[in-house]
Amino acid sequence: MLSSNQPDSTLAKIVFGETGISVDRCYQCGKCSAGCPAAGEMDIAPSVIMHLLQTKNSSHDSKALRSYSIWLCLACETCFTRCPMEIDLPKIMDALRQVSVRGKMVHKKAKDIVAFHKSFIEMIRHFGRMWEVGLIADYKFRTRHFWQDVMVAPTMFKKGKLALFPSLHKKPVESLFERKGSKTENLK
Ligand code: SF4
Ligand code: SF4
Numbered sequence: 001m002l003s004s005n006q007p008d009s010t011l012a013k014i015v016f017g018e019t020g021i022s023v024d025r026c027y028q029c030g031k032c033s034a035g036c037p038a039a040g041e042m043d044i045a046p047s048v049i050m051h052l053l054q055t056k057n058s059s060h061d062s063k064a065l066r067s068y069s070i071w072l073c074l075a076c077e078t079c080f081t082r083c084p085m086e087i088d089l090p091k092i093m094d095a096l097r098q099v100s101v102r103g104k105m106v107h108k109k110a111k112d113i114v115a116f117h118k119s120f121i122e123m124i125r126h127f128g129r130m131w132e133v134g135l136i137a138d139y140k141f142r143t144r145h146f147w148q149d150v151m152v153a154p155t156m157f158k159k160g161k162l163a164l165f166p167s168l169h170k171k172p173v174e175s176l177f178e179r180k181g182s183k184t185e186n187l188k
Contacts, residue, residue: 011099012053018095023053025085032079032089042069043107045060046079046089049096071110115142121161125177128169133162 012023033045043099044052044067052060064070073093080088100106106114123131136153136185140146154161 010056010058011064011096012056014099015053015092015095018098019091021088021090021092023050023087023092026050026054026087027085029084031082031084032087035082037076037078038069038072038074042072043067044069046093047074050087050089050092053056053092053102060138061160063104064096065103066107070096070100071107108122112143112145115139118142123166123175127166128173129167131163131166132156133164134166136162 009017016022028047028051030045032050033039036042036046044064046069049064049067049069051168052064061104070093073090075090075094077090078080080086080090083089101114114141119135119142120130122138123129123135128136140148153162
């Protein structure tokens, strides 16, 4: 059974609830997969993810939620542009990521990607905009990759890409986090 706000639903129903998109509209032409720049690295092609959802089978739902593909999606919208049915696949991928996190079904290779998402959200929550040094520190603390990419830091600092202190613009995003509270809680 899926772990979500609607535990008795199929994943297709949950996706419809979160995005308003019916996966049944997909007729499996494969144009999304053919144009996807990340498809080569994915374990399940985007059109196959759609097919898994269409079957409304719990083990297929689980396969989609445990896939690495949903975390590799770049939200580039190439698939959306190519889709003859104008299906917003990046939006579906986003919904799948949220359900995957809620259900603790994240692919093991995607742990660092989730950590990055968490660090990013924390920076916006605390400072109202990105603070790169804080993001790097938070990400490294979460992943324990303390030495990863450390050699590029001096060059970035010299080029003014790393501000030592954050600038505060918290007010504009406070109401956003309040409204979206239940969803961002999942990424804490
Ligand atoms: S939005 Fe995601 S699934 Fe669609 S083409 Fe881009 S990377 Fe692929
Ligand atoms: S391009 Fe659209 S209709 Fe074709 S397989 Fe992908 S999602 Fe389905």
